[in-house]
Amino acid sequence: MSLRINDIAPDFTAPSTEGEIRFHDWLGDSYAVIFSHPRDFTPVCTTEFGAVAQLIPEFEKRGTKVLGVSVDSVEDHGKWKRDIEQVAGVPANFPMIDDRDITVAKAYNMLPADHDLPAEGRTPAHSATVRSVFIIGPDRKVRLTMTYPMSVGRNFAEILRALDAVRKTDGVPLATPADWVPGQDVIVALALDDNAAEERYGPLDIKLPYLRFAKDPV
Template identity: 60%
Template sequence: MALRINDIAPNFTADTTEGKIDFHDWIGDSYAVLFSHPKDFTPVCTTEFAAAAKLAGEFAKRNTKVIGISVDEVEEHLKWKADVEKYAGTDMTFPIIADDKLEIAKLYGMLPADAYLADGRTAADTATVRTTFIINPEKKIELMLIYPMTVGRNFDEILRALDAIQNNAGKPIATPANWRPGEDVIVGLTVSTEEAKEKFGAVEEIFPYLRTVKQAS
């Protein structure tokens, strides 16, 4: 069955570049960004790991752990990590999961059950292992972004979406297109305009169903 928003992220144990982990235990009380790759030593993925490495401080400020997964063994990951760090000009402080048996890629619906690694395979054999998941501390999936091999991920958007998810958590609000922290937010449809005024102050009613307020505290 395909994963959906609000599903519990499937748990697993796996070897990583920082030792064996239980995924849910590793997340702990943090948010997590899990992003997958079809093969080590691929050009687009190298730039993506480097981008994530450079943003380590930004993720830490958001109580968010980052973890990569690639369809190769730990030994290959460690060799590739050196290239990523050279390209990024900084250390890569997050682990990479080894998924050379495709177990996690299949568990998360990124490959069909009958997928296998052919001899002499290329990244094209596992091209669909290109999903980014944002997972909350309750281990629920908040977001899924799927990219083709030829399109590098936009980590500014991943951070923006993470900010919106954290901003809206537990509040009757939503964020509009292209929202950034500090900008107006949308009042949820379950809240009347009068209730919104009591809770948030001034309400701008653009349409009866589209009402905005200043950044909710």
């Protein structure tokens, strides 16, 4: 069964390019973005990991750790990081775990419906939809999931935007409208009546009785 929003993210222990990672311990009191890919030394994945490498300062500003998952070895990751740096122009300063035994891929239900992963001679096609994204909260709960096909590179600007929205609305009576970006108005949940909403968030822009906007609280 797929992981659902608010499920506890499966814990795991795995070797990585930065030593052994025990996921729940490693997470600490941070958010995390877990993103996986079919194989090292593949074209789309190289551009994606390069994009993440460039965005590491943005993730750090948001109190968020980034973790790459691959079905390849730590040794291969180390070699591939040189290619990523060449493409991105910056080092890939985030851990990549070794999931050759697909323990993490199975726990997070990342594999294709008809997956058959041979021990030898594995190609990217065997793990084609191991291209998933999970945003995990400090309470270890799944906040957001995305899964992409092998031919479609992920939009990490959107992942960063989604992370902003998750953090903005986490544990408060707010939601974000379509295409929201930080600084734009947010939606006040119906758990607050108009008076309580204005007391907490200031003047409301009431479009409909059930659609009430307020200024983005900093």
